[in-house]
Amino acid sequence: MFHTITAHPNITQAEHRALPFVSNTDLSNLKARLLGQPRTSNPQAFTFGASFHQAVLEPYIYTPPTGQLPPAQITLLEGLAATVRRQRYCRDLLYRGDAELSFSATHEETGLQVKIRPDLLVTTPRLGRRVLVDFKTTSCCDYAHFVATVEQYDYDRQAAFYSDVLQADRFMIVGVQKKAPHDIWLVELSADAATMEQGRKKYRRLLRAYVEQYPVGVLRNAWSSDTALETIS
Template sequence: MFTDHRHHPGLTQEAHRALPLVSNTDLTAAKNRALGITRRPNPNALAFGSHFHTAVLEPGQYQRTTQRIPWAQIEDLAAAVRRQRFCRDLLYRGHAEQTHTATHEATGLTVKVRPDLMITSPKTGRVVLVDFKTTSCPDYASFCATIEKYDYDRQAALYVDLLGAARFIIIGVQKKAPFEVWQFEVAEAPGLIEQGRKKYERLLKAILQQQGHPITQATPCSPMQAQPHAFSRV
C-alpha cells in the first residue's frame, strides 16, 4: 500500500508544510474541488488550532503573540487535557510532531504525514497514533458523529496505513466549559478504517488525474535529512 517509508526527525512545522508532497489537507482540497466547494479555511481558526497544539504537545515553545485569538481559552483547553491521567501518559510516552513520508503504490504519489503523537512499544514495536481535536460539540455522542462528517476516518486510515499503526486515538477537547475531554478509538469502530481507506484511495487517484498523469510507480522523493523507517523508542 505504501513503500519507501522515511522519517524526517527535526523537521519544523514550516518545513513540513513546504514539502511539495500530498498531505491530508490536500485530500480535503481535492474533495472540495470535486464537489465545487470554494470555501477557504478561516485563518483565525487555523491559528487557534496551531497554538492549541503547541500548548499541548510542546508547552515549552508555547507563548502568546500579538494575534487576536482567545489565548486564555487555549490555555484552559491545554490544562483540561493535562488534567486527564490518560492524556498525561500519552504525552509522556509519545513523540510529538514528527514528519514521515512514503510512496503510495497504486498512484506513485508521495504522501507526507505529521501525527500529533506517535508511541512505539519498545518491546513489540507496536505503533499507536494520537490526534487532538478541539470541538464545539455539547456531548460525546455529538462528537462521535463528527468523525465521519469531518473525514477523521480518512485521516486515521491514511496515517495508520502509512505508519503501520495498530491504533489511532482521537482526543476530543471541548472548546467551552466544562472543557470535557473525550477519547475515540477509530480502529475499534467496525468498518471505519476501511471506509477511510476507500476515501483516501479515491482522492489520491483524483489528484493524480488532476495532475494529468497516468497511475504509475513514482520515483521516491528524497527531502532533506530523510532517514529510512527510523522510529524512536520510548
Template sequence: MFHALTHHPDLTQAQHRALPYVSNTDLSTLKNELLGLTRQPNPVALAYGTHFHTAVLEPPHYARTQERGIKWADLETLARQVRRQRYCRDILYRGQAEQSYTATHTATGVEVKLRPDLLVRSPAGRCLTLIDFKTTSSPDLPHFLATIEKYDYDRQAALYLDVLGATRFLIIGVQKKAPHEVWRVELTATPGPIEQGRKKYNTLLRHYARQAHEVPHTAQLGTVAPLAQAA
C-alpha cells in the same frame, strides 16, 4: 499500499508544510474542489489549532503572539485540562510528538506527507498507536462522534495507519466550552471507520494522480469535473 517510508525527525512545522508532497489537508481541499465547494479555511481557527497543539504537545515552545482573534486564556485552559487528565498525561510522557514522515502511494505514485500529533510505541515495540488531538464545539460525546465522518477523521486515520503500519488510532476530543470535557475515541475499535476512510483516501489519490498527468501543476484543481464519489 505505501512504500519508501522516510522519517524526517528534525523538521519544524513550517519545514514540513513546505515539503512538496500531498497532505491530508490537501486531500480535503481536493475533495471540496471535486464537489464544487468553495470552503475557505478560517485563518483564526487554523492559528488557534496550531497554538493549542504546541501548548499540549510541546509546551516549552508555546508562547502567545500578536495574532488577533485568538482567545489565549481559553486556549491555555484547554491545554491544562488535557495535560492534567491522567491518560493524556501518560501518553504525552511516553509518546513522540510532531514527527514528520513521507512515503509513496504504491498504486498511484503520489508522494504523501504526514505529521501525527503523537506516536506511542508499546514497551515491546509490537504496537504503534497514533493519537490526534481535536478541539471541538460539540456539546457532548454523541455530537462529537457525529463529526468524525463529517470532517473526514476516518480518512485521516486510515491514511496515517497505512503509511506508518500502525495498529491503533485514537482521537482525543477536547470541548472548547465548559465543562471542557476530554473524550477518548478509538477509531480502530471496529473496522468500519478505517475501511471507509481507506476508500476515501484511495479515491482522492487516484484523482490527484490523474490530474497531475492531465493538467499542469499550476492549473486550478477546479477544472476537474466534480464527482460525488470523492466524498
C-alpha cells in the same frame, strides 16, 4: 499500500508544509474542489488550532499568539491545553509519545509521494506496536455528537491514511470540548474495522483523483495556498 517510508526528523510545521508531497489537507482541498465547495481560509481558526497543539504537544516552545487572537481566545486555548496535560490518560500518552514527527512515503497504486505529521506517535515498549493519537478541539455538546463528526470531517480518512502509511496498530482521537465543562473524550477509530475501511476507500479514491487532476511535476502548484487553507481543529 505504501513503501519507502522516510522520517524527516527535527523539522518544523512550516518545513513540513513546504515538503512537495501530498498531505491529508491536500486531499480535503481536492475533495472540496471536486464538489464545488472550495475551502476558505480562516486565519484565526488556524492560529487557535496551531497554538493549542503547540501548547499541548510542545509546551517548551509555546508562545502566546498575542496580536493574532483576542485575549479571551488565548486564555481559552491555554486553559484547554492545561486541562489536557493534567488529564491522567493524556498525561501518560504525552509522556510516552513522540510529538510532531514528519514522515513521507510513496503510494504504490498511484506513485504519489505523501506526507503525514501525526500529533503523537506512541510505541509500546514490549511489543513495539504503534499507536497514533490526534488532538482535536470541538464545539460539540456531548460525546455522541462528537463521534458523529468523525464521518462529517473525514477523521475516518485521516485515521486510515496515517495508519496505513506508518503501519500503525491503533489510531485514537482525543476530543477536547471548547465550552464548559471542557470534557475530554477518547475515540479509538481503529477499533471499528468498518470505519477504517470507509476511510481507506476515501483516501484511495482521492489519491487516484489527484493524479487525474494534476500530472506529475505540477502537483504542488495547485496548492500554493496550502498553508493558508489548512485548519488544525
